[in-house]
Amino acid sequence: MSQYTFGLNPFVVVPAAGTYNNVPQVPVIVPSPARFGALPFVWHIDVLLCVLFGIFVLSTLPRAVARYTAHGELFAGLYLRRGKPTNGARGAAIATVPAAGHAMPKTPVPEAAMMMHDGATVDDEGTMRLDAADAGLNEPAMPASSTTASHAALLNYAVVDSDNGARQAVNPPAHISSYLALTHPVISYVANFPVAAGLPFKHFAVLLIYFGILLYVGVRGTSPFTDPRRPVDVAISQLPFVLAFSQKNNVLAVLSGLGYEKLNYLHRFVGRIIVLGVNLHTSYYLYRWSLDGTIYAQSRTSFVVWGIIGTAAVDVLFLLSTAYVRARAYGLFLASHIFLSGLFVVAMYIHEPVTLPYFVTAFVLYGADHIFRAMRTRIVTVDLTAAPLLNGGSTIVSAPSLTTGWRAGQHVRMRIIPARGPRWLAVSWTWFAARFRARPFTISTRPGSSRGLELIVKKEGRSTQALFARATKDCPGSDGDPEKQCTGACVKATVLLEGPYSGPGHALPQAFSGALLLAGGSGITHALALLDALAEAHANGRSSCRVVDLVWATPDIASCVPLLPRFRELLAPRPSPHGSFMVRVSIHYTRVSSGAMKALNPAELPAGLVLHAGRPYVRTVLADACRATAAAHPGVRPRGLVVSTCGPAQISEQAHAAVGSIAWDHWREVGGIEIVSETFGM
Known part of the structure; x- marks a missing residue:
């Protein structure tokens, strides 16, 4: 048995002479018992990235201190809870007077405000519309x-x-x-100039620095055309990061005050780096084996088969994660993300068992995120009120029992618990489903409001359309007549609310x-x-x-x-x-x-x-x-x-x-x- 080193990690080539079933036997590759990442180069790059993220967190420390020392901000935005509504202007008898230089305003009668521009037209349904210029589409x-x-x-x-x-x-x-x-x-x-859709220049600069670091590791002292191990070493080392950047409760977002969605661009970027590294690794071997005429013999080993399965999984995952698929088939995107990510991890572990520490780190982060998400989830009874005219049809979801725990501007993730069937089964299924798919909605009330927690859910998509239909079933005004708008809650429902997040x-x-x-x-x-x-x-x-x-x-x-x-x-x-x-x-x-x-x-x-x-x-x-x-x-x-x-x-x-x-x-x-x-x- 002889040992060869390609890049950072050695593997073993086992020679086998003779023939078997009239097929010439060639040396096959099996995984080496050497620890993946034992050489400090790739491991040090992960440490360097953590240090850079730590420096960024330290740069936000002054604002963090100012925030958490402000009144009522220490535990705000962590979890929804009950409490007494708060009202301003407590204390002594107070008289309202105009501020200096201003008269007490009276209710105006802005009749001109109801007038359309001269270019307005009236369609057959009695709706007045503006032309492009008057609507502000051009100017x-x-x-x-x-x-x-x-x-x-x-x-x-x-x-x-x-x-x-x-x-x-x-x-x-x-x-x-x-x-x-x-x-x-x-x-x-310049910092916020959109380089691409959803990518300002400041984020683009971060990606350039990130890519430069990984590129240095990938080519330092070697070449991806002669060393097939280095690209996949770099790719596997990024698995904990790609998972961390996708979590609702990731450490970087919590410490820096950024919303989890603000780090999603890093998740997509690192994911593409993993796809690139894995494909460079696989393509090298397939090309070399094709030239040697040994591709059939190599593909018969389980070690290589699982490597190809892992590559195929990550490639399909990449194709089903494009913006086009996310926008038009989000369910397919989500299901493929969960299944193919798991398949990739299993295949890579079988292909190279010594990658286990990276996978364990990723799953610890994943499990911790779901534990925190479960701790931030509440089961509450809400009032549903239909508002047919609001944004083309909306449902006002009010949870008066929840009065505090969020910050203005934060959102929650909501999922309706089905009313039919055994309650324990409905709650269990909804709890499980909400871990993977729950719609985010911004809270429209401040903490401490007498209204409690209130959401305005636009009728868009199957789940929100079903919610609107449920709210309008017993409410007047479902035909869109503004004179028949609901003035109170019509329907009660039980929902799961997870959050609050972002803000x-x-x-x-x-x-x-x-x-x-x-x-x-x-x-x-x-x-x-x-x-x-x-x-x-x-x-x-x-x-x-x-x-x-x-x-x-x-x-x-x-x-x-x-x-x-x-x-x-x-x-x-x-x-x-x-x-x-x-x-x-x-x-x-x-x-x-x-x-x-x-x-x-x-x-x-x-x-x-x-x-x-x-x-x-x-x-x-x-x-x-x-x-x-x-x-x-x-x-x-x-x-x-x-x-x-x-x-x-x-x-x-x-x-x-x-x-x-x-x-x-x-x-x-x-x-x-x-x-x-x-x-x-x-």
């Missing part, structure tokens, strides 16, 4: 009078203690700016000087929760944010009809002894149905809400928010402007482009601009 529409001083509705209340007339002190959390907010808008624009991370919106909330379509849930949380923090004296602009772009103005009570509640004056608080809500639409025209009485719109025909011009909106924020903090060092976006990817891209084009004077006046984005998609 976004924005009212010419859109300036800080010209908004028709502006809430700006200052509240004093009625006993002594003195304003109480504000105790906002500490504010630590992000590194990009400390630079220049051009640098921020603003280490950023504290209440620690900024101003906030701009951009929402597209069903992304309004994210903005509603943040606005409610900012208003509550201000009422309790724990916020430095004095200006909040909410801009919602929706295809049909009918979507705002079910949310009018919510807007009235959010725009109502909140007594506070902590200075003025300005709120502006702008709803932009591209069509108006006749039913919505009847339901939207301009005289009944709440103060602070303005309707605009056409899409918002984000650059103008951002400039207005900067001016309003600077004016609200005269003579005070600004703490920055936070721009929160939720909706399609275009919303986030437009926000980043607007930040890059902002004037340097505006940037300095507000103390920098930071963007917190949540995008739709898989």
Whole structure:
């Protein structure tokens, strides 16, 4: 028996002379008992990657300290729990007076807001539509009078203690700016410039560094054309990383404050590196054996057979993980991901048993993630209310028993427990299924709200359509008539709620000087929760944010009809002894149905809400928010402007482009601009 070394890890070639069944016998390859990764080269690269990730976590430490030392933030966002609703403005009798320089606003009658552009047309169904230009598809529409001083509705209340007339002190959390907010808008624009769909330049730079490190390991002192072992060594060493980056509770996301979905680009990249390394390894041997004429003899050994099975599994896994398959057959993508990943691991272990430490590490991380997910899961009874006009049909899911445990902007993963069959079986099956597939939905209420936890589920896909049908079964208004909208819960259901996840991370919106909330379509849930949380923090004296602009772009103005009570509640004056608080809500639409025209009485719109025909011009909106924020903090060092976006990817891209084009004077006046984005998609 002789031993040969290819690359890092030796394997053994066993000679066999003579013939068998008239087939010439050739040397065959069997795995060597040497430990995989015993040589320190590949193992050291994993250590280096962990060190680099640790440096990144340390760079976020100042913001993490500021976040966790803020009031109520230490255990916020960990798990859903019951508690007493919180209300602002407790204590002494309080009188509401206008802030200096502002008159007490009255309810406006924005009749012009209900008017369409001159280019509007009416179709056969009585729905008025805008042409491309008026809808903002070519050049976004924005009212010419859109300036800080010209908004028709502006809430700006200052509240004093009625006993002594003195304003109480504000105790906002500490504010630590992000590194990009400390630079220049051009640098921020370059860092967030989309190199490819869903891939900003800053992420692309991370991938370049990652690839450079792995490439160095792959070619240092060797070549993939002469050493078939090195590529697969590198690939197998990345298995713990590719699994860690896909987890909901991965260590890097928890420590750095990033949402798990923000690291998904690393999961996809490392997965492709594994596919590349495995295929280079397999292709080399198949090519060499083809030249030698020994491919048939080699393929008869179980060692080689399992290697080919593992390669085939990872190749099919790659093909079924493309964006096309994910978007059109997510169930196929998910099932193939689970089955083929398991097959690849089994095949690689049989092919090379000494790879066991890497597989064990990966499975420990995988098991820990599912344990934490189970600990963050709640079984609750919810109320279902149909809202046929909201985003083309939505279901409002309310869990009044859960009142705290999340942060504004976070989401939960929900799965309905079937009502039929034995309850223990239904709960067990749903619990198991939710570990692999549960839909994420953003929470639309703040923690401590009297509404409890509330979700707005858009009717899109089979599961959400079934949920909407269940909610409309006993509710009036299922035909879409706005005059018959449900006013209360109609149906009860039992669901599994897992989370909360993601959110603003280490950023504290209440620690900024101003906030701009951009929402597209069903992304309004994210903005509603943040606005409610900012208003509550201000009422309790724990916020430095004095200006909040909410801009919602929706295809049909009918979507705002079910949310009018919510807007009235959010725009109502909140007594506070902590200075003025300005709120502006702008709803932009591209069509108006006749039913919505009847339901939207301009005289009944709440103060602070303005309707605009056409899409918002984000650059103008951002400039207005900067001016309003600077004016609200005269003579005070600004703490920055936070721009929160939720909706399609275009919303986030437009926000980043607007930040890059902002004037340097505006940037300095507000103390920098930071963007917190949540995008739709898989």
